[in-house]
Amino acid sequence: MRDSASWEPTSYRTHTIGQVSENGASMAGSEVTIAGYAETVRGRGAICFLMLRDGTGHIQAFLKRDNMDEGSFESIQSASRESTIQVTGTVAQKRPPKVAEGEPVPPPEYEVNVSSGTILAEAAAPLPVGVTDDVQVGLDVRLDNRHLDLRRAHVNAMFQLRSKVLQYGRDHLIKEGFQEINSPKIIAAAAEGGTNLFPMKYFETEAYLSQSPQLYKQLAVLGGLERVFEIGPAFRAEKHDTYRHLNEFISFDIEGAWMDDEDVMGVQERMIHHIWTEVSNNDQDLMDVINEYRATQGQDAVTVDVPSLPFPRIPYCDAIEIVKDGGGEIEWGDDIESHHCDLIAAKYPGFHFLPRWPMAMKPFYIHHKEEEKGTTGGQLSRGFDLNYGRDEMTSGGAREHRVDVLEQNLRNMGLEPEDFAFYTDGFRYGAPPHAGWGLGVARLLMVLTGAGNVREVVLFPRDRSRVTP
């Protein structure tokens, strides 16, 4: 539940439910108006218990037929679950619950003795997914009814954590001198070869949805913005169907001048360290809500283990050896696949960088040094990944700032430098060496919250077969 201590009153309430339930002792006797969802309504003829929930807490409203207008008493008593209800009344201490012999007496709780109330909007029944039911609902049904799914405490907690993660990440980057930018999402050409783009009609011409801010954040740095970051959508028209892929996702990107791959790996590990530290210090209550739910599902609790710095660095050539030693079939030059990552993760649980990939496997904008060769003599690059377990979180690297090499790289990959003139022209008038990375926000959230599917931590996910709601 959110901390609402500083929230101002609104037209519909004098206090949040959190403000009342957390300050019951000092507020006892004062009149409040609150509003929320009806979590349960227990009627007993002459009296009625209404459990109300808003985004900040729960509280019981106590209704007595003699104390209020009979019509509104009747309507609230017969209200369906999840209806929104506004009540006005006096804060008072609840009668303590019966406890078994020998059990500890719980601390005093407070309720609102209602003098008037209104149903703001009746909820249809039955609910397509229960908000407080024990039955476990399939993900697809939940996503079809995300508006109700979000009312569940642990789902709500995940999205509050998401907001916190972005906040802490922003705070850290700003502290390191990065400034936030927004790059265009409607573009004329592929930013990187390889991934499929969604075409769209743009007046009389054809355009595409951007699959990465890559080229634009580089242009911002070349232009002198020095250190930039962007948190924005990326679109990929790939027909993948896995727990970790979506066709629209939020990419957390940075780019910095006068930096190489090692420098931006440092930025990344410090940022993740900061995020984990802050969550650990400030948001354990949200983790508790998630863990309460996990316990009901027989899942282990997730803990916020602040990773130590620096993160391990396992150069590509070493990673190949680890996979081979673990019995995996792989050769230098092969991609490191998910089952290979399991072998590496067995040795390096937690976050770990995989730097110095073969140049042939990296996009044209990745920098390489001619003298850096792999174990079989192949050209290495200054591109890296950040993995956690078997999952890739980040892809990044030092960028190629030599325009002649950049154009040769394009040609090597079967692309026409002329098609990228808008980009390569940015390198013709003095380009600072620079580096950066792109981080999948939802993948990071999966690690933090223990979510087994990226869709859990995306509000309205877009995959191959889902464009609604």
Add this chain to the structure above:
RNA sequence: GCCCCGAUGGUGUAGUGGCCUAUCAUGCAGCCCUGUCGAGGCUGCGACCCGGGUUCAAAUCCCGGUCGGGGCGCCA
């Protein structure tokens, strides 16, 4: 794109050719109970994805479709 699996009330499930007029939970409706609080008790409501086929008989077996799940590829 490839491989494997699945579809039963609103939701989650039991079910392995006849015991199915289909189980249980949750939900919903109603009744009982004047302080409940995971409320409780009683009564009721509500389902075999669609289209073909096999069979005396199909929720159950076969084929096709649709939708979903898992794995892989590709990536963040």
